[in-house]
Amino acid sequence: MAQSTRERYRVDPVRTRRRAWPFPLNIYQSAVGRKWVMALTGIGLVGFALIHMVGNLHVYEGPARMYEYAETLRTIGGGLVPKSFVLWLMRLGLTGMFALHLHAAITLKDMSRHSSDDAGLMSGAKKYAGGRDHIAATYASRTMRWTGPIIALYLLFHLADLTWGWWLGPDFVRGDPYHNVATSLSSLPVAILYVVANVALALHIFHGAWSIFQSLGINNPRYNHLRRALAAGIAGLILIGNLSFPILAQTGLISEDNRACPVNDSDGLVCLAEEAEGH
Amino acid sequence: MSDIISVTVKVWRQDGPDSSGGFETHPQQISTDASFLEMLDLLNEQLNDRGEEPIVFESDCREGICGTCGVMINGRAHGPQKATATCQLHMREFADGDEIVIEPFRAAGFPVIRDLAVDRSPLDHIIESGGYISVGSGAAPDANLTPVPRDAAEQAFDAAACIGCGACVAACPNSAAQLFTSAKVGHMALLPQGQPERWSRTESMVEVMESYFGSCTNHGECHEACPKEISLDFIAYLNRDYVKAKVKNRALSGQR
Numbered sequence: 001m002a003q004s005t006r007e008r009y010r011v012d013p014v015r016t017r018r019r020a021w022p023f024p025l026n027i028y029q030s031a032v033g034r035k036w037v038m039a040l041t042g043i044g045l046v047g048f049a050l051i052h053m054v055g056n057l058h059v060y061e062g063p064a065r066m067y068e069y070a071e072t073l074r075t076i077g078g079g080l081v082p083k084s085f086v087l088w089l090m091r092l093g094l095t096g097m098f099a100l101h102l103h104a105a106i107t108l109k110d111m112s113r114h115s116s117d118d119a120g121l122m123s124g125a126k127k128y129a130g131g132r133d134h135i136a137a138t139y140a141s142r143t144m145r146w147t148g149p150i151i152a153l154y155l156l157f158h159l160a161d162l163t164w165g166w167w168l169g170p171d172f173v174r175g176d177p178y179h180n181v182a183t184s185l186s187s188l189p190v191a192i193l194y195v196v197a198n199v200a201l202a203l204h205i206f207h208g209a210w211s212i213f214q215s216l217g218i219n220n221p222r223y224n225h226l227r228r229a230l231a232a233g234i235a236g237l238i239l240i241g242n243l244s245f246p247i248l249a250q251t252g253l254i255s256e257d258n259r260a261c262p263v264n265d266s267d268g269l270v271c272l273a274e275e276a277e278g279h
Numbered sequence: 280m281s282d283i284i285s286v287t288v289k290v291w292r293q294d295g296p297d298s299s300g301g302f303e304t305h306p307q308q309i310s311t312d313a314s315f316l317e318m319l320d321l322l323n324e325q326l327n328d329r330g331e332e333p334i335v336f337e338s339d340c341r342e343g344i345c346g347t348c349g350v351m352i353n354g355r356a357h358g359p360q361k362a363t364a365t366c367q368l369h370m371r372e373f374a375d376g377d378e379i380v381i382e383p384f385r386a387a388g389f390p391v392i393r394d395l396a397v398d399r400s401p402l403d404h405i406i407e408s409g410g411y412i413s414v415g416s417g418a419a420p421d422a423n424l425t426p427v428p429r430d431a432a433e434q435a436f437d438a439a440a441c442i443g444c445g446a447c448v449a450a451c452p453n454s455a456a457q458l459f460t461s462a463k464v465g466h467m468a469l470l471p472q473g474q475p476e477r478w479s480r481t482e483s484m485v486e487v488m489e490s491y492f493g494s495c496t497n498h499g500e501c502h503e504a505c506p507k508e509i510s511l512d513f514i515a516y517l518n519r520d521y522v523k524a525k526v527k528n529r530a531l532s533g534q535r
Binding site: 011013014015016017023024026027030031032033034035036108109111112113114115116117118119126128129130131132133134135136137141142144207210211213214215216217218219221224 | 289291302351352353354355380381382385386387388389390398400401404452453454455485486489490491492493494495496497498499500502503504511512514515516517518519520521522525526529
């Protein structure tokens with residue numbers, strides 16, 4: 001009764017394993033390891049989003065304090081390292097985390113799509129004619145693959161807007177973030193774009209922050225019920241903070257009406273520096 | 280009190296793994312006391328009487344413990360009742376005039392054999408890759424010689440309740456088999472008897488799983504579909520143990 005393995009198991013594997021990479025890179029070859037990478041980079045990125053939002057609250061203290069905050073970021077490390085050195089290290093770290101997060105997400109989505117025969121190209125979810133009403137999956141978890149690309153595109157716009165100054169053109173003053181923010185967000189279409197993108201970001205974080213615990217196996221039955229609340233709290237905090245900027249800029253709270261210093265990148269910045277000193 | 284209800288059964292028919300399938304509609308008068316599978320049995324008798332091919336579906340114990348039955352009923356694995364396998368579902372869950380859509384579990388790792396029967400052997404493959412546990416051979420040991428903490432025993436039993444029906448894969452939008460694999464890995468990992476091969480078992484079972492099924496994105500649909508209500512916590516333990524296993528297996532193989 002010698003049956004070959006092939007006869008007994010008619011189902012062929014959906015994918016074949018490639019040659020193993022050296023440790024610890026081989027962890028990234030598995031989907032579970034990739035989810036670990038997504039979770040760990042997710043922690044870094046959520047942390048960044050939170051700190052970025054809190055730092056930006058300086059805009060409510062006026063142009064001089066905002067200028068001081070931006071200068072402080074460039075001079076982290078004091079006189080020990082060249083100016084902006086630590087800032088660039090952090091930027092590189094963030095870029096690396098983004099790249100890993102994106103690569104893992106795209107490859108895992110692909111893997112899931114190939115695991116269902118009739119999965120849609122974009123949604124990836126399989127179809128049942130009987131209607132598939134999701135019971136446990138939240139709106140946030142089902143839209144991760146939509147909110148993700150929205151955030152990535154928004155990020156490019158955001159960098160072009162307030163870091164590279166592509167849209168503002170001559171209105172963009174490098175080193176005067178208050179002026180740039182106030183000018184950019186005073187335009188209604190830009191403000192709407194920021195609101196939409198930040199709602200997507202909050203949804204993404206709501207599922208992501210909970211998912212981190214599950215992917216890394218951080219599990220303690222005593223505290224498990226707090227995980228959803230924590231995710232909602234972080235997402236809500238980032239949402240409220242980030243939405244306040246475009247909304248209050250539209251209502252006129254972030255405006256340059258009472259500005260003491262001129263707007264330019266020479267004596268304007270000197271004036272802001274002096275005003276910040278005087279505090 | 281039993282009532283007779285009339286329902287419309289819209290059922291998936293497919294001749295074989297390589298043929299394309301389609302839906303067939305049959306009106307059916309049925310007592311609300313009938314189980315769901317009895318309803319299909321009666322339908323098959325009618326088909327037989329008319330000289331048509333009966334609908335192929337799987338079932339064995341019909342008491343919810345073997346994991347053989349399992350179809351998508353109105354888009355839900357094992358139908359509308361929570362924590363119930365298809366065989367334990369009764370027609371009283373449906374109302375007069377309902378349309379009932381019955382489909383096979385769908386995933387690339389579960390090819391359709393015929394009609395509602397799918398080949399779930401990839402799940403066996405995962406179990407098989409788990410290998411063995413080391414037990415001393417010879418005279419049978421005394422009972423209770425190996426102490427097991429009560430909580431560990433309880434939790435291992437919760438995991439071992441998995442009947443391997445595949446509803447988790449069918450309900451998962453990603454067709455991931457994480458809940459099944461984590462239950463199987465989990466019940467051994469919690470017991471002292473499972474410790475010697477714990478890390479090699481975790482690693483190989485996850486890797487065989489990933490060659491057939493998708494990637495878990497923590498939706499939680501599997502837990503809702505599970506007739507045995509296996510907890511999502513086991514998936515967390517599996518994710519933790521897998522990366523730990525990667526590190527430990529390297530150390531165990533002499534590389535540090």
